[in-house]
Amino acid sequence: MSEIEIPEDHPRYQSLLTRHRIEEGVNRGITSKQGLIAEGRGEAFDYLLGERTIESADAAERAAAAQLLLADHPVLSVNGNVAALVAPEIVDLAEAVDADIEINLFNRTAERMEAIAAHLRDHGAENVKGLTADGRIPNLSHERAKVDADGIGAADVVLVPLEDGDRAEALGEMGKTEIVIDLNPLSRSAQVAAIPIVDNIIRAIPNITDHARELRTADHDQLAEIVAAFDPEAALAAAEAAIREGELA
Amino acid sequence: MSEIEIPEDHPRYQSLLTRHRIEEGVNRGITSKQGLIAEGRGEAFDYLLGERTIESADAAERAAAAQLLLADHPVLSVNGNVAALVAPEIVDLAEAVDADIEINLFNRTAERMEAIAAHLRDHGAENVKGLTADGRIPNLSHERAKVDADGIGAADVVLVPLEDGDRAEALGEMGKTEIVIDLNPLSRSAQVAAIPIVDNIIRAIPNITDHARELRTADHDQLAEIVAAFDPEAALAAAEAAIREGELA
Numbered sequence: 001m002s003e004i005e006i007p008e009d010h011p012r013y014q015s016l017l018t019r020h021r022i023e024e025g026v027n028r029g030i031t032s033k034q035g036l037i038a039e040g041r042g043e044a045f046d047y048l049l050g051e052r053t054i055e056s057a058d059a060a061e062r063a064a065a066a067q068l069l070l071a072d073h074p075v076l077s078v079n080g081n082v083a084a085l086v087a088p089e090i091v092d093l094a095e096a097v098d099a100d101i102e103i104n105l106f107n108r109t110a111e112r113m114e115a116i117a118a119h120l121r122d123h124g125a126e127n128v129k130g131l132t133a134d135g136r137i138p139n140l141s142h143e144r145a146k147v148d149a150d151g152i153g154a155a156d157v158v159l160v161p162l163e164d165g166d167r168a169e170a171l172g173e174m175g176k177t178e179i180v181i182d183l184n185p186l187s188r189s190a191q192v193a194a195i196p197i198v199d200n201i202i203r204a205i206p207n208i209t210d211h212a213r214e215l216r217t218a219d220h221d222q223l224a225e226i227v228a229a230f231d232p233e234a235a236l237a238a239a240e241a242a243i244r245e246g247e248l249a
Numbered sequence: 250m251s252e253i254e255i256p257e258d259h260p261r262y263q264s265l266l267t268r269h270r271i272e273e274g275v276n277r278g279i280t281s282k283q284g285l286i287a288e289g290r291g292e293a294f295d296y297l298l299g300e301r302t303i304e305s306a307d308a309a310e311r312a313a314a315a316q317l318l319l320a321d322h323p324v325l326s327v328n329g330n331v332a333a334l335v336a337p338e339i340v341d342l343a344e345a346v347d348a349d350i351e352i353n354l355f356n357r358t359a360e361r362m363e364a365i366a367a368h369l370r371d372h373g374a375e376n377v378k379g380l381t382a383d384g385r386i387p388n389l390s391h392e393r394a395k396v397d398a399d400g401i402g403a404a405d406v407v408l409v410p411l412e413d414g415d416r417a418e419a420l421g422e423m424g425k426t427e428i429v430i431d432l433n434p435l436s437r438s439a440q441v442a443a444i445p446i447v448d449n450i451i452r453a454i455p456n457i458t459d460h461a462r463e464l465r466t467a468d469h470d471q472l473a474e475i476v477a478a479f480d481p482e483a484a485l486a487a488a489e490a491a492i493r494e495g496e497l498a
Contacts (some may be wrong), residue, residue, distance in 0.1 A: 023282055033272050035284055040289020244493045
């Protein structure tokens with residue numbers, strides 16, 4: 001990562017890189033105005049967390065890797081901010097856990113779908129789903145309900161980073177096992193997830209991939225044990241404590 | 250305020266109105282990409298504060314009103330987010346305390362300066378400063394140092410809502426008495442202010458105006474007493490405590 005003119009050991013490197021990528025996302029028609037506001041909310045929570053992967057988040061990322069490896073049909077859901085922030089990292093993770101990548105937008109337009117698909121393909125994604133939109137999530141309004149029948153529609157495990165609460169809830173009601181990445185531990189998305197990850201996506205995705213690579217030789221029972229040992233309520237409580245008790249300055 | 254199709258008693262009314270105004274600001278060329286991200290950071294801190302004016306913020310707003318009334322030459326500094334969020338409220342406050350309004354942008358362009366000036370004039374501002382730019386703030390890079398010599402250049406008291414830390418510090422070094430509005434109590438801007446207000450600008454500005462109208466008949470000694478009784482460190486500590494101990498959900 002040296003796409004910006006800042007040394008990687010600069011104390012604000014990650015934050016500056018994040019902002020650079022999100023602005024590039026806007027320039028390319030990938031990130032929406034709502035996405036920029038959401039990025040700012042994430043920045044504030046990350047600031048309160050100390051801009052680090054806390055221990056409980058690392059454990060959640062390991063459980064997520066195990067859950068994705070156990071899945072019959074895992075799908076990684078990608079929206080405008082995810083594409084802008086971690087396109088190459090999502091492609092890596094999909095390869096490591098043999099998952100589909102599907103684009104899902106809160107404000108779906110054909111232009112943004114295409115821009116994001118092109119951006120993912122530029123970073124090596126071979127089969128980008130979400131454009132067919134021949135499936136539906138029950139209990140959501142028309143545009144927001146659209147999924148690919150052979151993508152999220154058929155998935156057993158879904159990674160939904162930076163997802164809105166309604167959609168996360170509706171996916172859960174469909175019986176999907178949900179892995180959510182969200183910096184606000186009390187957001188509805190984090191609350192409804194089987195595996196909530198309270199961490200910056202820019203740190204979380206590569207770390208899930210690292211865990212998945214390390215767990216590649218683990219057998220079914222070992223993976224199932226890692227998932228069973230993960231306690232979502234305890235992870236959320238630890239994240240909230242870190243936000244409240246951490247150094248604010 | 251009924252510019253959006255949401256009843257005013259909706260629990261998310263203020264937050265939805267804020268977002269509506271900031272998006273309109275983008276559409277009009279007033280708000281920048283950085284401004285949208287900053288808006289999101291503010292949303293997160295406001296969420297942690299409980300989206301309310303805490304007692305210490307109300308006291309700060311009263312002290313700000315007194316300080317502005319005591320000033321020989323008060324100036325209200327306006328950037329893209331301030332213009333998008335509270336243009337009519339800034340015009341009201343300027344009238345209540347007989348202050349100048351001056352546009353100051355972190356990323357100054359002629360187009361945004363003009364768009365903001367037009368927006369303020371649409372809301373009744375008669376004399377908008379900042380376009381002459383014949384003064385300089387020492388110790389800042391060229392574009393960010395620009396002020397009007399007979400505006401902020403000559404001011405004794407400056408209200409700088411949502412100001413960046415460098416600029417707030419440089420203004421303080423010029424001997425200006427600074428009133429800062431910032432939802433992060435540990436931001437550098439809040440730390441260097443004589444009167445830091447940790448509150449959403451959409452609540453803070455009308456409340457300063459209300460206090461100013463109520464204090465209109467107060468004499469110099471009464472106003473000076475209100476300012477002297479205000480303790481910035483205690484106000485920042487109270488805001489930090491509210492963020493840490495408040496209901497997060």
